[in-house]
Amino acid sequence: MEQNGVLILEDNIIEVNNLEYFFDEIKAVDDISFKVRKGEIFSFLGPNGAGKSTVINILTTLLPMQKGRVTIAGHDLRTEPEKVRESIGIVFQELTLDRDMTVQEILEYHGRLYSMPKTQRQARVDELLSLVELEAKRNVLTRHLSGGMKRRLEIARGLMTRPKVLFMDEPTIGLDPQTRIRIWEYVRDINRQGTTIFLTTHYMDEADQLSDYISIVDHGQIIATGKPWELKNALGQDIIYLETSDNQGASNILEGLDTVRGVRDKSKGIIVMVNVDGTHLLPEIMEKLQKGGIKIRVVNLKKPSMDDVFVHYTGRELRDTGTEKTVVVKPGGR
Numbered sequence: 001m002e003q004n005g006v007l008i009l010e011d012n013i014i015e016v017n018n019l020e021y022f023f024d025e026i027k028a029v030d031d032i033s034f035k036v037r038k039g040e041i042f043s044f045l046g047p048n049g050a051g052k053s054t055v056i057n058i059l060t061t062l063l064p065m066q067k068g069r070v071t072i073a074g075h076d077l078r079t080e081p082e083k084v085r086e087s088i089g090i091v092f093q094e095l096t097l098d099r100d101m102t103v104q105e106i107l108e109y110h111g112r113l114y115s116m117p118k119t120q121r122q123a124r125v126d127e128l129l130s131l132v133e134l135e136a137k138r139n140v141l142t143r144h145l146s147g148g149m150k151r152r153l154e155i156a157r158g159l160m161t162r163p164k165v166l167f168m169d170e171p172t173i174g175l176d177p178q179t180r181i182r183i184w185e186y187v188r189d190i191n192r193q194g195t196t197i198f199l200t201t202h203y204m205d206e207a208d209q210l211s212d213y214i215s216i217v218d219h220g221q222i223i224a225t226g227k228p229w230e231l232k233n234a235l236g237q238d239i240i241y242l243e244t245s246d247n248q249g250a251s252n253i254l255e256g257l258d259t260v261r262g263v264r265d266k267s268k269g270i271i272v273m274v275n276v277d278g279t280h281l282l283p284e285i286m287e288k289l290q291k292g293g294i295k296i297r298v299v300n301l302k303k304p305s306m307d308d309v310f311v312h313y314t315g316r317e318l319r320d321t322g323t324e325k326t327v328v329v330k331p332g333g334r
């Protein structure tokens with residue numbers, strides 16, 4: 001973009017404003033806005049039914065735009081959907097490989113579909129099979145691949161046309177821990193080579209370890225957004241879990257301390273978020289509670305994790321299916 005003769009680098013590769021989507025009367029996407037910077041790994045983290053796939057499906061033109069504005073790689077999704085499609089690659093949540101094609105055929109066919117010339121196609125297939133370590137399976141039917149190999153092939157297919165943005169919907173769902181870590185390595189490699197990644201996940205560790213930027217999505221809305229460390233730091237420097245003879249009394253005492261950012265109930269105990277090094281504060285906390293006649297039964301001290309961030313903003317664990325909702329103040333974001 002040029003303004004007053006000065007070249008301005010367009011660093012947002014995706015811009016989404018006030019996106020909404022209804023499946024009949026179900027509001028799956030509820031006024032979502034966010035930006036993805038060129039070259040970053042951006043994640044949507046949220047539970048089942050949060051609306052992650054719906055957003056990805058709209059952005060990749062598989063679902064129609066109902067309300068809102070989306071720009072991808074400088075193209076308006078409503079007016080230039082085919083330009084958007086040329087700029088992106090997609091890895092779906094469900095496996096979508098033809099069972100009766102070989103690994104090589106899947107990639108070849110995808111290249112042909114996008115009118116890649118033959119020599120380019122062949123070179124790209126070789127390059128990608130090497131990236132996802134499937135050279136040895138080149139002539140094997142996809143029905144004979146393991147789940148992890150299928151996923152790797154789908155990633156390779158998504159990259160076939162050298163997209164500017166790769167969309168990945170739950171890239172490691174249902175895979176064993178080693179395969180998941182392997183796929184994270186591919187994602188980092190792809191990203192280092194210049195591809196922007198937009199991924200959805202309900203795995204806290206995946207979002208935490210892979211992303212430059214995370215938006216936590218719940219009930220069709222973005223409820224918190226930031227870099228992983230920013231989201232975690234917002235909860236405090238340390239988290240202390242206490243089970244005591246009087247949790248309510250303990251909360252009342254601790255909430256009054258300057259060094260305590262907040263106290264929350266958790267099943268049999270309380271979670272105390274602290275602004276200082278917990279190892280130094282803990283003796284003071286124990287002394288205060290003892291003076292108040294409260295006995296401590298269990299103590300645990302740790303750094304805030306992405307799970308804690310999720311519970312903090314949604315009011316529940318990711319595995320819970322409850323629909324209760326806490327009202328939260330959105331942190332700054334960008």
Ligand SMILES: Nc1ncnc2c1ncn2[C@@H]1O[C@H](COP(=O)(O)OP(=O)(O)OP(=O)(O)O)[C@@H](O)[C@H]1O
Nearest residue numbers: 023026028046047048049050051052053054055202
């Ligand atoms: N084809 C559809 N018809 C009707 N409702 C749908 C359809 N697809 C999704 N929904 C509803 O829209 C909401 C969001 O679903 P979506 O698939 O986007 O969630 P998600 O975050 O991707 O969940 P998951 O983690 O399970 O993949 C849910 O309430 C879901 O039931």
Ligand SMILES: [Mg+2]
Nearest residue numbers: 052053054093
């Ligand atoms: Mg989904």
